[in-house]
Amino acid sequence: MTGPARLEGRDKVTGTARYADDHRPPGCVHACPVPATVARGAVTAVDTAAALADPRVLTVLTHLDAPRLAHADDPTLAVLQSARVAHRGQYVALAVAETPEAAEQAAAAVRVTYAAEPHDVVLTEGHPGVYAPEQANGGHPADRVRGDFDAAWAAAEVRVDATYRTPPMHNHPMEPHAATARWEGDRLTVHDSSQGTAEVQRVLAALFGLERSQVLAVSEHVGGGFGCKGTPRPHVVLAAMAARVVGRPVRLALPRAHLAAVVGHRAPTVQRVRLAAGRDGRIEGLAQEILTRCSTLKEFVEQAAVPARVMYRSPSSRTTHRVVRQDVPAPSWMRAPGEAPGMFALESAMDELALACGIDPVELRLRNEPGTEPDSGRPFSSRHLTECLREGARRFGWERRGPAGRAEGRLLVGTGVAASTYPVLIGPASAEVRAEANGTFLVRVNATDIGTGARTVLAVIAAEVLAVPVDRVRAEIGRSDLPYGGVAGGSSGTSSWGWAVHAAASALARRLAEGGPVPAEGLSADADTRELVAQGAEYARHAFGAQFAEVQVDRDTGEVRLRRLLGVFAAGRILNPRTARSQLLGGMVMGASMALLEESTMDPEFGDHAERDLAAYHVAVNADVPDVQAYWVAEQDPHVSPMGSKGIGEIGIVGTAAAVANAVHHATGVRVRELPIGVRALLGRTGG
Numbered sequence: 172m173t174g175p176a177r178l179e180g181r182d183k184v185t186g187t188a189r190y191a192d193d194h195r196p197p198g199c200v201h202a203c204p205v206p207a208t209v210a211r212g213a214v215t216a217v218d219t220a221a222a223l224a225d226p227r228v229l230t231v232l233t234h235l236d237a238p239r240l241a242h243a244d245d246p247t248l249a250v251l252q253s254a255r256v257a258h259r260g261q262y263v264a265l266a267v268a269e270t271p272e273a274a275e276q277a278a279a280a281v282r283v284t285y286a287a288e289p290h291d292v293v294l295t296e297g298h299p300g301v302y303a304p305e306q307a308n309g310g311h312p313a314d315r316v317r318g319d320f321d322a323a324w325a326a327a328e329v330r331v332d333a334t335y336r337t338p339p340m341h342n343h344p345m346e347p348h349a350a351t352a353r354w355e356g357d358r359l360t361v362h363d364s365s366q367g368t369a370e371v372q373r374v375l376a377a378l379f380g381l382e383r384s385q386v387l388a389v390s391e392h393v394g395g396g397f398g399c400k401g402t403p404r405p406h407v408v409l410a411a412m413a414a415r416v417v418g419r420p421v422r423l424a425l426p427r428a429h430l431a432a433v434v435g436h437r438a439p440t441v442q443r444v445r446l447a448a449g450r451d452g453r454i455e456g457l458a459q460e461i462l463t464r465c466s467t468l469k470e471f472v473e474q475a476a477v478p479a480r481v482m483y484r485s486p487s488s489r490t491t492h493r494v495v496r497q498d499v500p501a502p503s504w505m506r507a508p509g510e511a512p513g514m515f516a517l518e519s520a521m522d523e524l525a526l527a528c529g530i531d532p533v534e535l536r537l538r539n540e541p542g543t544e545p546d547s548g549r550p551f552s553s554r555h556l557t558e559c560l561r562e563g564a565r566r567f568g569w570e571r572r573g574p575a576g577r578a579e580g581r582l583l584v585g586t587g588v589a590a591s592t593y594p595v596l597i598g599p600a601s602a603e604v605r606a607e608a609n610g611t612f613l614v615r616v617n618a619t620d621i622g623t624g625a626r627t628v629l630a631v632i633a634a635e636v637l638a639v640p641v642d643r644v645r646a647e648i649g650r651s652d653l654p655y656g657g658v659a660g661g662s663s664g665t666s667s668w669g670w671a672v673h674a675a676a677s678a679l680a681r682r683l684a685e686g687g688p689v690p691a692e693g694l695s696a697d698a699d700t701r702e703l704v705a706q707g708a709e710y711a712r713h714a715f716g717a718q719f720a721e722v723q724v725d726r727d728t729g730e731v732r733l734r735r736l737l738g739v740f741a742a743g744r745i746l747n748p749r750t751a752r753s754q755l756l757g758g759m760v761m762g763a764s765m766a767l768l769e770e771s772t773m774d775p776e777f778g779d780h781a782e783r784d785l786a787a788y789h790v791a792v793n794a795d796v797p798d799v800q801a802y803w804v805a806e807q808d809p810h811v812s813p814m815g816s817k818g819i820g821e822i823g824i825v826g827t828a829a830a831v832a833n834a835v836h837h838a839t840g841v842r843v844r845e846l847p848i849g850v851r852a853l854l855g856r857t858g859g
């Protein structure tokens with residue numbers, strides 16, 4: 172869709188916006204993968220006779236006959252290349268048929284025999300396989316040590332030493348992963364549900380031994396991702412493989428039941444936090460030690476201790492990550508990887524410290540604001556946590572809060588606060604902006620809209636630079652043959668693509684200012700920000716926020732209900748208030764969901780996550796979030812992009828769970844250190 176930006180929403184609500192699975196090229200056939208039913212071992216035989224007996228079935232691919240792929244730098248994409256099974260649910264065969272039903276039936280009829288081996292899927296402290304990785308996700312050093320934590324701990328007047336746990340969680344976007352692939356000679360076109368087609372193009376080209384120019388990847392509209400579409404997933408490789416074998420276009424839409432195993436998830440964490448402080452609440456030592464796990468296929472270390480390197484002043488600090496490789500599906504990005512689970516622990520511990528010192532939790536955070544980024548010593552490009560805490564407290568009515576919550580009949584009511592943070596990530600991009608002879612403008616950049624309104628905000632940026640009404644600007648995005656743009660991830664999209672659009676629009680504006688009419692073929696300017704985005708690295712660049720929650724806990728049943736959630740964020744300049752508010756609210760709702768509902772459970776016998784659908788994996792619905800409000804403070808940060816934006820996609824989920832847990836403690840006196848906070852944690856402990 173390349174209509175004016177404001178029509179993008181209309182396309183979505185009227186159903187004309189096309190998602191990956193809406194593409195059905197002529198002659199298109201259907202594929203359905205077969206998941207492994209053991210958690211570790213090898214495929215010893217595949218009997219496809221029953222599946223192939225159906226004349227509608229074109230083929231069943233297995234590791235024995237599937238096309239050979241070139242070496243995959245992501246081992247989860249080496250599909251059907253070996254007999255090894257690294258986790259339950261990993262694909263071991265692929266049925267291709269004339270109809271979706273026939274493909275599904277064929278997949279179910281494939282008989283796979285395994286040599287199963289004992290599997291290891293339970294994360295325990297003291298697991299013999301625990302090791303110290305070099306890096307955690309995001310390229311952060313796994314360990315950082317500053318000052319002498321042990322000495323600070325020994326000398327402290329007040330100590331908090333607590334261990335927090337977060338379960339595995341799954342992204343579950345509304346639109347499950349889907350791809351349609353077709354070959355024309357040696358040219359491959361895929362419509363994929365992806366957060367970034369440049370990477371889909373790069374990876375498919377590498378796997379199939381093609382030049383990048385031979386692969387076109389398109390993600391016109393995407394129904395959510397939250398990180399699980401941030402890198403190519405097995406479905407798109409399988410679709411391309413099958414299309415090559417059968418010589419027809421192939422569509423492959425994953426059933427939601429498969430998602431838990433093949434598109435990543437948030438790994439569980441065990442987090443020991445120690446805070447050493449004076450009676451005045453000033454922190455002298457901070458330690459956050461993470462244990463997590465990943466799959467045997469590839470290392471992925473949830474960087475949960477990284478926000479502690481940013482948040483609070485402390486003369487000494489020790490932040491570490493340990494990991495164990497197990498026979499489980501490969502974890503990956505889920506909205507604010509690192510910050511979301513890490514700040515649950517740190518911000519809960521801050522609440523425990525506030526209580527131990529008898530200091531208001533807002534005040535405790537103000538007292539511990541650092542002047543420079545603690546671990547790097549770099550100055551902050553700008554840092555408005557104080558403003559967020561103060562404005563949030565005012566809007567929420569925090570000052571009326573007593574030391575303990577109140578009782579309303581059976582309901583125990585309490586309030587809690589937590590801080591939020593997320594780094595400013597900006598990647599290189601290229602863009603073209605063109606003035607048409609008819610007075611309209613066209614923005615071209617390979618951005619991806621995962622439901623955030625990327626077309627609109629890019630048009631807003633160009634319109635502002637060109638000083639024209641936004642409805643005269645249209646944006647062409649979501650194709651790998653457009654000027655380069657990176658993934659819609661890390662809250663970096665708008666700043667990264669937008670910077671290139673800003674630069675190209677500025678160049679175009681200069682040319683237009685030279686005068687003369689726009690020629691019939693239009694007038695265009697382009698820009699590449701590779702060198703520009705390298706600027707500003709001498710500053711620590713982060714967004715901050717503060718979230719306030721009010722909960723009620725049923726004294727008899729232990730049921731927790733969120734009554735109010737209010738967040739104030741400092742995320743640079745807000746470019747499109749309507750869509751920004753929606754993203755912040757969405758993050759906060761997902762944070763509330765993480766606090767109270769979301770949990771995948773590893774079945775130790777089957778070696779699999781038990782939840783396969785939205786009936787078993789609970790996410791917050793409207794009734795769970797009756798009153799959620801997001802605000803922001805005015806922030807002018809001169810050291811980010813020329814738009815002044817910092818990124819808003821993830822910060823809303825950071826700290827939310829701690830605000831809720833802290834409110835539960837205020838209401839009940841029960842400190843819940845393990846998510847989700849459910850009846851299980853509170854039943855029989857609330858005096859009912």
Ligand code: MOS
Nearest residue numbers: 398505506660661
């Ligand atoms: Mo996000 S987890 O950076 O897609």
